Every structure is written in structure tokens, then in C-alpha cells.
Amino acid sequence: MRLEVRRGKKEITEGTTVADKLLIVALMIISLSGFIFIKNVFPQGTDVRIEVNGKSAYRLPLNTDTTISVKGVIGDTVVEIKNRKVRIKESPCPNKICIHNGWVDRGAIVCLPNKVMVFIGGSEDRQNKTIDAIAG
Amino acid sequence: MKEKLKVKSSKLEVQKIFLLLATCYLLLATVSSCVPQKEKVYRKSKILMDTLITISAVSDSGDKADLAIEKAFSEIEKLDKLLNFFSDKSELSEINKNAGKKAVKVSPETFEVIERAIYASEKTGGAFDVTIGTEITLWDFHNKVKPEDKAIRERLSLVNYKGILLNKRASSVYLNKKGMLIDLGGIAKGYAADKAVEVMKKKGIKSGLVSVAGDIKAFGLKPDGKPWKIGIKNPRAKNEDDEIMATIELTDMAISTSGDYERYFIIEGKRYHHILNPKTGYPADGCRSVSIIAKDGAITDPFSTGIFTLGAEKGMKLLEEMGLDGIIVDKDGKIHTTSNLRGKIEIRGSQGQKRNN
The missing domain is CATH 1.20.5 (Single alpha-helices involved in coiled-coils or other helix-helix interfaces)
Incomplete structure (x- = not known):
């Protein structure tokens, strides 16, 4: 032993x-x-997708500071990416709801009159894991 | 002899390690195949009917989902062309232009929407009324202009759904007074959600979600076998964290929310919003938000507007009578839910809001 x-x-x-x-x-x-x-x-939210009138227009990384002018149906919408956040800086629309939206790090910003949609990819999926749609 | 044994034993261990490796990879493969790769949610957004529309379809094929979603969008586009209040070419404009003059022959869709709008008017005792159009044109929520009291009073006689005369055989609509205007803003979106779902089902999609701004219709289950989870907006949200007031899981049901926070302006502390009371011509002030749940969007959309005008007390009574489900936030911020929703709705709560049911 x-x-x-x-x-x-x-x-x-x-x-x-x-x-x-x-x-x-x-x-x-x-x-x-x-x-x-x-x-x-589990993909992370790292890209910004811009659509004009339902068609994909640009795809940008969220971690690079950029300002881009996007031609919409009534004029140019200026989208700014800074510190992993996105905002609409300038818009030709009458009500400027998109600008008042301010800086956003998830979901989407939409300018209805100019038909410009800005989606933050990946993070949108993360949000959708909890809620599929919002009423109201 | 000793050396040989050592080599042999290490060979054996190598084999063991390979076995271990193989098992690990097999395990990984099984786990990743559990993540639904067969059925996925395909989602697309478009701006139509002057709002953001998002359609989701569950399918095992991206092409199949894409085709169904595109078909659903073109159905909504078609309805928009028929029912748009602001377009000169829509059938609705044709009806409005001929008010007090003659009956206008319309497509089955236009006829059906107006028929269903009248149903909602009758049930709510006129608290929902599509002939509110003449008053709506007086208000300008973009430029924050409140119309003169006199102008509002003068047009009130032109607001009455009983002045819409339908002829089913001829499929025609007639407005019996000159100056009457139908605005389908309180029903067209819910109706469009119904139609979009119909189109997707015909294309073989068994599960999906159509949201036309705040009017949502869900059908089937998500790939994980769960119903769709819908958030209801907090009418007095202060930041992103309290944006959602409550959540509810839905399948084969529609939900619509009407709120005083969508289009509004404030003058001298008073809130003027876009839901006008057909009886007065002024914004209805009994509620902050009303959400209705029923089978059809063509029910939830007009009833959320009508019950908003009726106010919390009368609204709750009507909902219980009709067997409809609803969540009302009254003018003091108190939440009321129909008894059937107890246990089904998850209230996240928010500042200044108390629950009462």
C-alpha cells in the first residue's frame, strides 16, 4: 500500500x-x-445602416467617428457618428423630429419626410430579444 | 523495457485527448444547431402611409420571407393610394370632393374600411367619427397653431358619421353635406396591418408581425415557440429607460395605441394633441393613452381612438361590455386594465403611475 x-x-x-x-x-x-x-x-452592435426610401444606401462602422450627407427625397440629411452614438445633425424636413431625437446608441432614427432611416445594427437584435414591436 | 512502456502510455493518452477533442466539437456543434438556424425572423422597414412600417416574417428561407414581405408592402402601398387623405388622386379624395353632390363608386377595400369605421362610430356612440376630417384640417400641429374657437364651432355641424350613406350593391359612398370630409387616419393603419397579414399568410408564411406605426398585428409564434412580445409606450416617458410602460405577449391578435403624446403642442400649460373629440372639435382630455387588443386591426385602431375620447370610466365599461381587452392610462396617470388582461400583462410601471383594476 x-x-x-x-x-x-x-x-x-x-x-x-x-x-x-x-x-x-x-x-x-x-x-x-x-x-x-x-x-x-451573439453579434454586437457595431454597424450603422442607412436606408433611403426603403433601399439600403450606406453601411458604416459605429466605432469610427464620421459625418455623412445622405441624399433623401426632399434634400440632404446629415448623419453624424461620434463616440459610438449616432444622430441626425441636419435635415431639410419641416418638423425636425429626427434632429430632436438626439444621440442614439441603439434602435433607429427615422426622418419620415425625407424618407431616411438610420439603423444601428446588431444592437437592434439585442433589443428585439426582449421586445418585438412597440404600440403607441 | 521501461522506455517502451512510456511511449505506449503516451500514445494511449494522445488517443484519449483526441477523443476528448472530438467530444467537445460534437458538443459545440449540437449547441449551435439548437440555436434556431432552420427558422429565422426576417425583418424589413419601409416608409409608407406617412409612417414607418416594419414587417417581420418567420421562415426557413430568406427568399420566401422576402417575397412575402414585399407582397405585403405592395398591398399597403395599394391601400395608401386608395385611402390617403392628402393625395388628390385617392378614392377618398374623390368621395370628399363630391360631398353634397353625388355618390362615388369605390373599390371593395375603400368600401369595407368606411363600413368598419361606421361600425366603430355606432358602438362608441360617435366618440369615433371619420367625418372629423373637416375639423382636423383646421389644426396645424407642426407649426403649433390653435384654430379660432369660432371656426371650430362653425364646422361642428359637418361632423356626423350618420351623414355617410353607403350603397352596398353599387359599392358607392355619398357624403350628404357639402364641406364634409372623411379622414381615415383613425382606422386605415389597423386595416392595412390586417390586409398585410392576410397577404403573408397566402404566401405561405405561418408566423409574423406587421407594425404600421402604433398599430400592430401578430400571427403565429416566433422560432423559439413563444408569442410575440409587444411593448406599450409610456405616455409620459422621460428617457429611454422608462419608454415602455407595459409588455404583453400576443399571437393572432392586433393591438393599437392612441396617445396624447404623438402630435401635440402646449400653450399656457394646456396640451393640444391630435385626437379630436367629434362632439366638441377640441382635443379629447379624458386619457393619456389607450391600447386596445382584439382580433382585427380594423377594430383596435378605431376603438383605441374612440375610447380615448370616451374617457377612462365610460371606456372601461364599453370594453367589458364588448368583451374587448384594453389598457387605459387616465388623465391622472392611473393605469386601468380590463379584467381579462390580469396576469397576462406585465406592467413595468413608471414614475407617477399607479395601478388600478
Whole structure:
């Protein structure tokens, strides 16, 4: 009995074997593939989609500060991206509801008169996991 | 001898590791296939009927969903051309232009919407009335202009749904007084949601969601087997966090909300909003918001407007009588729900609002 215990102790303290190295590599592969797996299943809100009159017009990254002029049906709508937030800076529409919307980091901003729609992608999906539509 | 044994044992371990690896990947593969890849929600938004319309369809094929969604949009576009109050070419304009002159022959859709509008008028005792058009044209909510009291009073005699004469056989509509104007703004969106759902079902879509601004119709279940979750707007939201007042899960049902927070202006502390009381010509002041749940959008849309005008007390009574479901936020911010909704509605609550049912 005593002898067996001693032998076990001896094996543990032996240097790393080929098998150990393989195990480490395998674990690394598994953990890395886990990252990729999670990224694919839970995409993050990283892009801004701009549509004009129902047609896709631009796709921009949310993490790069940009200002873009978008030609709508009555004039130019200026969309600004800054600090991962989006706003409509200038608009030719009469009521300016889109401008009053202010800075937004999820969902969408819509200018009805100029038919310009700005969607923040990915984060929209995250919101939709809880609520599918809003009445009112 | 000892060396050989070592090599053998490490070989065995390599095999073990590969087995472990294979199991892990198999596990990952199973988990990822559990995430619904077969059926997905396809969603598209368009600006039609002067508002934002979003249509979702559940399908195992993106092409199939896309086709159905496009068909539904073109149905709504068709209805918009028939029913638009502001377009000179719509059938509705034709009816309005010929008020007091002659009956106008219309398409079955236009006839049906007006027929259903009259039904809602009768049930609400005139609290919903599409002939409010003549008063609506007096108000300008963009430029915050309140019309003169005299002008409002003068036109009141032109507001009466009983002056709409329908001839089913001839499919014609006649307004019996010159100057009368039908505005279908309180029913066309709900009706359009119904029609869009019909079109998608015909295209083989078993589940989806159509939202025409605040008028929503849901059918079938989501890919995860759950009903659609609809949020009801808080009429006095202060920020993004309290935007939603309550949520409810719906399938094969429509919901519409009418609120005093959509188009309005405030003069001397008084709120003037777009829901006009047909009896007075002024904004109705009994409620902040009314949501109605029923099978058809052509019911929920006009009844949310009509019950808003009736006020909380009369409104609740009518809903219970008719067996309709509703959530009313009265003028003090108190929430009332019909008894059938208890346990089905999840109230998130918000500042200054108490529950009462």
C-alpha cells in the first residue's frame, strides 16, 4: 500500500510529456474556438445602416467617428457618428423630429419626410430579444 | 523495457485527448444547431402611409420571407393610394370632393374600411367619427397653431358619421353635406396591418408581425415557440429607460395605441394633441393613452381612438361590455386594465403611475 502511494507521487512530479503538451494545445484550441463561437452567436452592435426610401444606401462602422450627407427625397440629411452614438445633425424636413431625437446608441432614427432611416445594427437584435414591436 | 512502456502510455493518452477533442466539437456543434438556424425572423422597414412600417416574417428561407414581405408592402402601398387623405388622386379624395353632390363608386377595400369605421362610430356612440376630417384640417400641429374657437364651432355641424350613406350593391359612398370630409387616419393603419397579414399568410408564411406605426398585428409564434412580445409606450416617458410602460405577449391578435403624446403642442400649460373629440372639435382630455387588443386591426385602431375620447370610466365599461381587452392610462396617470388582461400583462410601471383594476 505504502509503496503504491509513493509511486503515484513520483509520476506527478515527473517532467512534462508529449501528451501534456498536446493537452495544452488542445485546450488552447478549444478556448479559442469558444471565442469565435460566442462572437457568431451573439453579434454586437457595431454597424450603422442607412436606408433611403426603403433601399439600403450606406453601411458604416459605429466605432469610427464620421459625418455623412445622405441624399433623401426632399434634400440632404446629415448623419453624424461620434463616440459610438449616432444622430441626425441636419435635415431639410419641416418638423425636425429626427434632429430632436438626439444621440442614439441603439434602435433607429427615422426622418419620415425625407424618407431616411438610420439603423444601428446588431444592437437592434439585442433589443428585439426582449421586445418585438412597440404600440403607441 | 521501461522506455517502451512510456511511449505506449503516451500514445494511449494522445488517443484519449483526441477523443476528448472530438467530444467537445460534437458538443459545440449540437449547441449551435439548437440555436434556431432552420427558422429565422426576417425583418424589413419601409416608409409608407406617412409612417414607418416594419414587417417581420418567420421562415426557413430568406427568399420566401422576402417575397412575402414585399407582397405585403405592395398591398399597403395599394391601400395608401386608395385611402390617403392628402393625395388628390385617392378614392377618398374623390368621395370628399363630391360631398353634397353625388355618390362615388369605390373599390371593395375603400368600401369595407368606411363600413368598419361606421361600425366603430355606432358602438362608441360617435366618440369615433371619420367625418372629423373637416375639423382636423383646421389644426396645424407642426407649426403649433390653435384654430379660432369660432371656426371650430362653425364646422361642428359637418361632423356626423350618420351623414355617410353607403350603397352596398353599387359599392358607392355619398357624403350628404357639402364641406364634409372623411379622414381615415383613425382606422386605415389597423386595416392595412390586417390586409398585410392576410397577404403573408397566402404566401405561405405561418408566423409574423406587421407594425404600421402604433398599430400592430401578430400571427403565429416566433422560432423559439413563444408569442410575440409587444411593448406599450409610456405616455409620459422621460428617457429611454422608462419608454415602455407595459409588455404583453400576443399571437393572432392586433393591438393599437392612441396617445396624447404623438402630435401635440402646449400653450399656457394646456396640451393640444391630435385626437379630436367629434362632439366638441377640441382635443379629447379624458386619457393619456389607450391600447386596445382584439382580433382585427380594423377594430383596435378605431376603438383605441374612440375610447380615448370616451374617457377612462365610460371606456372601461364599453370594453367589458364588448368583451374587448384594453389598457387605459387616465388623465391622472392611473393605469386601468380590463379584467381579462390580469396576469397576462406585465406592467413595468413608471414614475407617477399607479395601478388600478
